[in-house]
Amino acid sequence: MMEEPITPQPTLPAMIALLDATMTRIEGAYAPSSIRAYRADFAEFARFCVVRGWLALPALPEHLAAFVDSLTAGGVRSSASIRRAVSGICTVHKLNRLPLPGQDPEVAIAMKRMHRTLGRAAKQAQGIRADLLERLLAGTEADILGLRDRALLQVAYDTLSRRSELVALRIEDIRRHDKPGEPKMTIFLRRSKTDPEGHGRWLHVTDRTAMAVEGWLTALGETEGFLFRGLLRNYIPTAELGVGQINRIFKRMARQANIDDALISRITSHSCRVGAAQDLVSDGASLPQLMNRGRWGKSDTVMRYVEQVGFVA
The missing domain is CATH 1.10.150.130 (Tyrosine recombinase, N-terminal domain)
Known part of the structure; x- marks a missing residue:
């Protein structure tokens, strides 16, 4: 057998x-x-x-x-x-x-x-729009932690960057400009979710954000490497910033600014991207303009971000 x-x-x-x-x-x-x-x-x-x-x-x-x-x-x-x-x-x-x-x-x-x-409905992150952005910035301190947090928050908002993009930005990819009519600073994003092969993209930031980045770099004392770093015991810079830390930093900033707990629970590492997109729509940006600014590949993703502000394509 x-x-x-x-x-x-x-x-x-x-x-x-x-x-x-x-x-x-x-x-x-x-x-x-x-x-x-x-x-x-x-x-x-x-x-x-x-x-x-x-x-x-x-x-x-x-x-x-x-x-x-x-x-x-x-x-x-x-x-x-x-x-x-x-x-x-x-x-x-x-x-x-x-x-x-x-x-x-x-x-x-x-x-x-x-x-x-x-159901199919996705939970939408709380958008950090301009008014909430100002409250978070006002709640920071003047120490190196505050300098890092302000630069990170403002770059995230200006560039509509994903968390993976924020932690990948490098100091040597910053370009400073002094010609009239040009932004004071641009930052080269080497690759992103919608650019996996690394063609790259120049990101523009406001003059105020450029000043915040310069303040952070002065305190950091580095001329190369990752732009944003972790801070051991809130003052000793590490070599890099983990993607998971972005969410925790934004929530901590919200607590420091005495934001309502219910709102804090909805703040994520995506909140600046959501809020900036909503502000752009309120300011009259078209769908193609918005997709270009946020480096989106699908329009339905953008529509979910801005549906609460009455976007009309």
Whole structure:
């Protein structure tokens, strides 16, 4: 009698090792933020599968559908977050030349069930518009922390930069101008979410923001490296600023300015980008102008940002 083949039992270390190998292989080809999302979402899916004795790679469609149902019932993730997780899990499969479980009707049904339960509406970050910007600036101190915070906030607002763009700006990419009619300062953005191949883009800032940047650089005492840095114990500069720190800095500035807690809870690292876009619309900017300023690739994203201020394309 032939013996039944032994089915290998999935282990979390084995799944994570395969994930790590996949993520290492795509470094440099995908944005760091995308790789972080793929890693986090697939690791969560792997843990979900392992405790049930299932393989996460390759995953059966019914197992991915069960994962979607679990996230939906958990009530912690938004529908956009769950869509991102499913997309990331399928991307890991695709990169390993495996069938995509997300294309199965079972997963499509689970996604429809999820959308009917959670809805599709995305939570919009609280926009830091000009009036709120002034309140946050007024709440800062005159020390090196205040200098860094004011420069960061104003550059974020003037340039409509994403957090990944802010932390990537470099001192050596600053250009100063003294011709009449020209801005005092421009900063070269080497690459962005919509420019992954690094064609680059010059960002313009107001004269007031240029003065804030100069004040920060004087206190920093550096002529090269990343423009924005972390501050150990609020006064010792580090080599760089992590993307996760932007959100915390903006919220701390709001607390210092005695902003209402309910509003602070909606402030994120995207708030300057949202608020500046809303102010541009209020000042009469057209949709093409707004997309150009914010370096957006899709108009529907812009429309979500400005729907509360009555934008008319």
